[in-house]
Every structure is written in structure tokens, then in C-alpha cells.
Amino acid sequence: MANELPSMTLTAIGIVRSGISQPSRRDCKEIVSDIVIDSSLTEALDGLEEFSHIVVLYWMHQAMSGKVSLKVHPRGKQELPLLGLFATRTPNRPNRIGMATVRLIRRQDNILRVEGLDAIEGTPVIDIKPYIPGYDSVANTEVPPWITS
Amino acid sequence: MANELPSMTLTAIGIVRSGISQPSRRDCKEIVSDIVIDSSLTEALDGLEEFSHIVVLYWMHQAMSGKVSLKVHPRGKQELPLLGLFATRTPNRPNRIGMATVRLIRRQDNILRVEGLDAIEGTPVIDIKPYIPGYDSVANTEVPPWITS
Numbered sequence: 001m002a003n004e005l006p007s008m009t010l011t012a013i014g015i016v017r018s019g020i021s022q023p024s025r026r027d028c029k030e031i032v033s034d035i036v037i038d039s040s041l042t043e044a045l046d047g048l049e050e051f052s053h054i055v056v057l058y059w060m061h062q063a064m065s066g067k068v069s070l071k072v073h074p075r076g077k078q079e080l081p082l083l084g085l086f087a088t089r090t091p092n093r094p095n096r097i098g099m100a101t102v103r104l105i106r107r108q109d110n111i112l113r114v115e116g117l118d119a120i121e122g123t124p125v126i127d128i129k130p131y132i133p134g135y136d137s138v139a140n141t142e143v144p145p146w147i148t149s
Numbered sequence: 150m151a152n153e154l155p156s157m158t159l160t161a162i163g164i165v166r167s168g169i170s171q172p173s174r175r176d177c178k179e180i181v182s183d184i185v186i187d188s189s190l191t192e193a194l195d196g197l198e199e200f201s202h203i204v205v206l207y208w209m210h211q212a213m214s215g216k217v218s219l220k221v222h223p224r225g226k227q228e229l230p231l232l233g234l235f236a237t238r239t240p241n242r243p244n245r246i247g248m249a250t251v252r253l254i255r256r257q258d259n260i261l262r263v264e265g266l267d268a269i270e271g272t273p274v275i276d277i278k279p280y281i282p283g284y285d286s287v288a289n290t291e292v293p294p295w296i297t298s
Contacts, residue, residue: 008208008273010157010244041243044219047236050293057206057246059157070193086277087196094190095159095275097206099248101285124157126244128235132296136250137286144199147281 012124014038014110016058020120023060023091028118032105035112035125042110045128049107053131056117058098059124063091080146098123101131161273163187163259165207169269172209172240177267181254184261184274191259194277198256202280205266207247208273212240229295247272250280 018033035056037045048054074080074088085093102114112128167182184205186194197203223229223237234242251263261277 008159008161008210008275010159012157013243041219041235044233044235046220047230047232047293050291051236052289052291053287055248057244057248061157070190071195081196083196084193086190086193087200087279089278089281093276094162095206097246097276099204099206099278099285101287103287126157127242127246129238129248130236130292131287131290132238132292133287133290136248138202138250138252138280138282140201141280141282142199142201143279143281144196 010059010126012038012059012126013041013128014125016117016119016121016123016125018117018119018121023118023120029116031117032113032115033117033119035114035128037110037112037125039110045107045110045112048112048128048130049104051104051130053101054104054112054114055129055131055136056100056102056114056125057127057129058119059126060091060096060098061124062120063096068092068094074146077149080149097126101136159208159275161187161208161275162190162277163274165266165268165270165272165274167266167268167270172267172269178265180266181262181264182266182268184263184277186259186261186274188259194256194259194261197261197277197279198253200253200279202250203253203261203263204278204280204285205249205251205263205268205274206276206278207268208275209240209245209247210273211269212245217241217243223295226298229298246275250285
């Protein structure tokens with residue numbers, strides 16, 4: 001399939017300064033981080049400060065390298081069901097893109113201070129999008145029971 | 150900045166079959182599309198069918214090529230304010246990753262039928278994530294007035 005498709009190479013637009021050395025996935029709601037955007041892109045942030053929340057796409061560069069396991073236990077917990085990796089948020093995916101909806105505390109020039117980003121120090125950031133309720137959120141959802149385990 | 154960072158190359162995990170030749174961004178809620186995942190990854194979808202909604206990351210391969218404009222009018226509307234590209238969802242971004250939260254109608258082997266995906270026929274899909282309310286959604290948000298224009 002890859003042969004039919006265009007080359008898709010990412011460029012970092014910035015980097016996470018969080019001081020965190022290990023991702024937690026849990027209890028990250030209160031973590032405050034700075035996202036330092038490349039200064040050539042400062043102007044491209046104008047207007048973002050009018051949003052209370054943003055979606056950060058980042059590259060989980062410290063995820064396990066090598067072969068991706070098609071089936072995993074969520075959060076590595078053996079007592080949870082063995083699931084396809086796409087049914088989980090495991091960082092060990094074919095494309096190691098992490099996605100987090102976070103609160104934008106403030107923007108100062110090319111620096112975004114955010115709350116709730118579960119990304120370790122030095123994580124490359126690949127996109128920033130405004131969080132738009134109704135487009136990015138869903139009112140009535142169903143999830144499997146293990147989500148709250 | 151790019152020199153400090155690891156190479157980040159994406160591999161398509163599947164492709165969109167929507168029959169749509171032009172993205173609309175609006176009025177896409179009712180569009181039904183199939184996402185055909187590479188058959189080597191079928192098993193990696195197991196358990197996804199327990200979620201009512203999923204997040205699809207895709208590569209907007211038909212976005213304008215060449216130089217990215219740092220400032221844009223949202224949805225190309227001249228009457229809306231001129232904003233930094235990261236304050237908008239313009240497809241013409243440094244990394245052309247599209248993100249959509251969609252309803253999962255059904256999964257059949259390696260095919261996901263979804264509702265609400267605004268991606269044209271042949272769009273490469275790069276990740277599928279389960280939509281997790283509370284993690285991916287925010288209760289109280291602020292957005293600028295132009296969003297509803």
C-alpha cells in the first residue's frame with residue numbers, strides 16, 4: 001500500500017519543555033508545560049490565544065523502537081483485555097503520533113504554556129490545532145468498561 | 150531546530166474510500182465513508198468496535214503544495230479575521246495532518262465504516278485512536294466569535 005502513496009515526512013514545529021522524564025498518561029491533568037514553537041512560525045500562532053483549549057499533536061520519540069505489537073494490554077495492565085493497538089492509546093503504534101487536548105494557559109510570542117500535556121521533555125511537536133467543541137467533541141458516546149479500570 | 154530531532158516519516162495504515170472529490174469542512178456530519186486498513190493490521194483493530202466514536206488522523210495529500218502561509222482567513226472567507234494558521238484548521242499547514250472525531254458505524258475485518266469524516270477519496274490514513282470522553286473532550290471552553298460565523 002505504501003508504494004501507491006505520497007511520501008509523508010514530518011517536520012517538527014516546536015518542542016515540549018516539561019521537565020518530565022517519564023510519561024504517565026494518568027494524573028497528567030495538572031502538569032504545566034511550555035511548548036516552544038520555532039521562532040520562524042511565531043506569527044502563525046496569532047489568534048490562538050482566543051481559544052481556551054488546543055489540541056497538540058506530537059511525536060512520541062521515546063516509544064519502544066522495533067516491531068509494533070498488534071495486540072496489547074491497555075496501559076500495560078495484564079488484567080485488562082488483550083486488544084488491538086488501535087483500540088488503545090499505546091505509544092507503540094505504526095506512526096508514533098500522540099494527541100492531547102490541553103488548556104492553553106497563555107501564549108507569549110512563540111511559547112505556549114499549557115496544562116494537561118502528557119509529553120516528556122524534548123518531545124517534538126508536529127501540529128497545534130484549536131479545540132472546537134461540537135467538531136472535536138461528542139455528546140453521547142459509548143466506551144468499553146476497561147476504560148475506567 | 151529540525152537538525153536536533155529524529156527523522157519522522159509516516160507510513161499509511163490505510164486509505165479513505167468516500168467517493169468525495171472536494172473537502173467541505175462544513176456539512177460533513179452525514180457523510181459515510183469506509184476506511185480500508187492495510188490487511189496486515191486487521192488484528193490491530195480488535196476491540197475498536199466497542200467504541201462509538203474514533204479519532205482519525207489522516208494526511209491531507211491534496212492540500213496546496215509549496216509555501217505555507219503563516220496568516221490565513223478561516224475557511225478562505227475574507228470577511229473573517231486574518232489569523233495565524235495554527236489558530237485555524239486550514240489544511241495548508243507545515244505538517245498536513247487532518248484530525249476528525251467520527252462515529253464508528255461498524256467494523257468488518259479491516260474496514261471501518263464511519264460517519265462524519267471530511268476526507269476525500271484516496272486520503273492516506275495514518276492513525277486511528279479510540280475517542281475517550283474526558284480525555285479528548287472538555288466541558289467548559291472558550292472560542293472566538295468567528296468560529297460560529
